[in-house]
Amino acid sequence: xxxxxxxxxxxxxxxKFLAVEDVNLTIEARSVTAFIGPSGCGKSTFLRTxxxxxxxxxGARVEGEVLLDxxxxxxxxxxxxxxxxxxxxxxxxxxxxxxxSIRDNVLAGVKLNSKRISxxxxxxxxxxxxxxxxxxxxxxxxxxxxxSGLSGGQQQRLCIARAIAVSPxxxxxxxxxxxLDPISTLAIEDLINELKNDYTxxxxxxxxxxxxxxxxxxxxxxxxxxGKPGKLIEYxxxxxxxxxPKEKSTEDYVxxxxx
Amino acid sequence: xxRRPSQFTKNKLPRWAIWAVLAGALILGAAFSALLGFSLVxxxxxxxxFFVVGGTAASGAxxxxxxxKDRLATYLIYGAFIVAVLPLLSVIWTVLxxxxxxxxxxxxxxxxxxxxGAIDNQTVAEGTxxxxxxxxxxxxxxxxxxxxxxxxxxxxxxxxIYLVEYSTGGPLSRxxxxxxxxxxGIPSIVAGLFxxxxxxxIFGPGTRTGFVAAAALSVLMIPVVVRSTEEMLKIVPNELRxxxxxxxVRKWRTITKVVIxxxxxxxxxxxxxxxxxxxxxTAPILVTAGFxxxxxxxxxxxxxxxxxxxxxxxxxxxxxxxxxxxxxxRAWAAALVLIILVMMLNLAARLIARMFAPKTSR
Numbered sequence: 001x002x003x004x005x006x007x008x009x010x011x012x013x014x015x016k017f018l019a020v021e022d023v024n025l026t027i028e029a030r031s032v033t034a035f036i037g038p039s040g041c042g043k044s045t046f047l048r049t050x051x052x053x054x055x056x057x058x059g060a061r062v063e064g065e066v067l068l069d070x071x072x073x074x075x076x077x078x079x080x081x082x083x084x085x086x087x088x089x090x091x092x093x094x095x096x097x098x099x100x101s102i103r104d105n106v107l108a109g110v111k112l113n114s115k116r117i118s119x120x121x122x123x124x125x126x127x128x129x130x131x132x133x134x135x136x137x138x139x140x141x142x143x144x145x146x147x148s149g150l151s152g153g154q155q156q157r158l159c160i161a162r163a164i165a166v167s168p169x170x171x172x173x174x175x176x177x178x179x180l181d182p183i184s185t186l187a188i189e190d191l192i193n194e195l196k197n198d199y200t201x202x203x204x205x206x207x208x209x210x211x212x213x214x215x216x217x218x219x220x221x222x223x224x225x226x227g228k229p230g231k232l233i234e235y236x237x238x239x240x241x242x243x244x245p246k247e248k249s250t251e252d253y254v255x256x257x258x259x
Numbered sequence: 260x261x262r263r264p265s266q267f268t269k270n271k272l273p274r275w276a277i278w279a280v281l282a283g284a285l286i287l288g289a290a291f292s293a294l295l296g297f298s299l300v301x302x303x304x305x306x307x308x309f310f311v312v313g314g315t316a317a318s319g320a321x322x323x324x325x326x327x328k329d330r331l332a333t334y335l336i337y338g339a340f341i342v343a344v345l346p347l348l349s350v351i352w353t354v355l356x357x358x359x360x361x362x363x364x365x366x367x368x369x370x371x372x373x374x375x376g377a378i379d380n381q382t383v384a385e386g387t388x389x390x391x392x393x394x395x396x397x398x399x400x401x402x403x404x405x406x407x408x409x410x411x412x413x414x415x416x417x418x419x420i421y422l423v424e425y426s427t428g429g430p431l432s433r434x435x436x437x438x439x440x441x442x443x444g445i446p447s448i449v450a451g452l453f454x455x456x457x458x459x460x461i462f463g464p465g466t467r468t469g470f471v472a473a474a475a476l477s478v479l480m481i482p483v484v485v486r487s488t489e490e491m492l493k494i495v496p497n498e499l500r501x502x503x504x505x506x507x508v509r510k511w512r513t514i515t516k517v518v519i520x521x522x523x524x525x526x527x528x529x530x531x532x533x534x535x536x537x538x539x540x541t542a543p544i545l546v547t548a549g550f551x552x553x554x555x556x557x558x559x560x561x562x563x564x565x566x567x568x569x570x571x572x573x574x575x576x577x578x579x580x581x582x583x584x585x586x587x588x589r590a591w592a593a594a595l596v597l598i599i600l601v602m603m604l605n606l607a608a609r610l611i612a613r614m615f616a617p618k619t620s621r
Contacts, residue, residue, distance in 0.1 A: 096502075099517075
């Protein structure tokens with residue numbers, strides 16, 4: 001598992017509006033890459049282009065190439081559903097399916113696609129995924145209970161368990177901790193550290209300490225002004241971005257002088 | 260040491276004051292009503308006026324104008340509520356009072372087959388229980404409504420799914436929304452005539468069966484189902500759809516397995532309310548299913564009665580023109596059965612909504 005992503009000359013549009021301009025970067029396999037930047041700079045938009053969730057929004061489209069281990073995700077013949085089954089996603093707000101139990105939420109990726117799975121395989125997958133999301137010990141006695149009854153942090157880890165249950169190559173996280181308290185945030189950050197042993201992880205965050213704590217590489221996005229496209233300003237090792245950034249605007253942002 | 264009264268409690272009307280105003284209003288109301296020749300209706304009317312005026316004035320004097328306006332608005336809203344509920348209670352009371360005597364097992368499980376005016380005359384002359392019943396009409400109501408539901412729910416559900424999940428606000432979806440709005444306003448007799456004319460064209464003039472009636476009712480039901488389903492699908496959070504897409508689930512599977520189950524309670528109760536809306540229709544049934552005196556279990560052949568048309572014919576053309584009492588009793592009993600059916604449907608809607616509602620218990 002886990003593949004690398006190469007992004008080449010990527011432009012992202014909402015209708016005629018150019019939201020993100022000319023991004024080139026490489027996300028290494030088995031690493032955590034953080035995207036930081038002020039609100040509206042296009043980092044979430046960019047993240048969503050990596051598994052073609054972007055085009056769910058009417059009018060949204062993409063120019064350029066996104067390669068997963070050399071395979072273009074935006075080739076005409078590519079089925080976006082197939083892309084998404086390889087590149088999972090965790091959203092800003094925890095969104096377990098309200099009609100399903102904890103167990104069914106974990107199995108959602110399998111069951112919603114009506115794949116046949118024996119009960120013992122399903123049990124094993126549930127336990128493996130929940131253990132992978134550090135949630136097993138908290139919920140193992142109430143797997144049949146609704147997922148929406150869990151706390152916010154537990155729900156978010158349930159969503160991570162749901163994402164890793166379909167064994168993706170890459171996991172994208174869009175501000176996964178912004179709706180959580182510090183303790184739940186810590187649990188998720190620990191989890192991200194473990195996930196990078198098996199998966200490629202890309203995370204959008206507003207919290208620079210979080211980026212510094214969890215990521216190996218950091219990409220800083222910025223916009224010149226409202227209405228202008230977002231751009232990738234600087235990309236490098238997290239330590240370099242935070243300690244000796246090359247660009248003035250990166251330094252201003254990470255040192256808290258702006259944004 | 261006693262505590263001094265809080266500065267915040269001043270200018271408050273004591274609790275007994277409002278009861279005193281009510282008592283005074285009742286006495287004054289009785290007095291004024293007696294002047295016009297006492298009746299309960301005029302007394303309550305006068306008492307209500309005195310209470311609203313007196314209560315507002317008392318509050319204005321003690322509590323100031325802001326509180327007084329608040330009280331006035333509160334009383335007026337209570338008044339509006341009472342005015343709205345009284346007719347409903349009165350209807351239920353009247354139907355119960357007149358319908359209960361006719362609710363015999365004979366009425367519920369026998370049709371009007373073979374029942375002639377002579378039998379009704381004999382019943383009145385000898386004072387024996389009323390014979391004949393509405394079994395055929397109950398069966399007809401259930402069959403026609405069932406078929407109307409079978410036609411309307413798939414059409415309405417799929418239209419709503421198209422509008423919410425697939426359309427991007429193009430001309431087609433705007434046209435559908437427009438025509439659904441127009442359909443909501445179609446008078447029911449027009450829907451009946453439409454179905455009669457349509458089936459008349461296909462199967463020859465004068466085609467009247469239960470199925471034609473069901474088609475007419477579905478014209479009335481479809482817009483209700485579309486509208487309520489559309490609203491329910493719209494409130495399903497987009498995050499759930501995205502969560503499903505992000506797991507590599509196809510769009511139509513996302514709709515059938517995530518979106519609809521999340522909204523099913525609202526959809527089910529919307530459908531039930533749509534059924535309750537058409538079950539009492541009379542005019543479209545008259546022109547599409549005709550009228551039958553006996554049991555007809557075939558919706559595709561032969562005339563059929565429903566409870567509303569049964570009531571209509573019992574009142575307009577009593578079985579015995581000379582002694583109409585048995586027919587009127589049967590009409591009231593049928594009205595009671597119809598009301599009970601509608602109430603059961605409403606209860607069912609609530610039960611369904613509760614059964615399917617997403618569970619949030621810890």
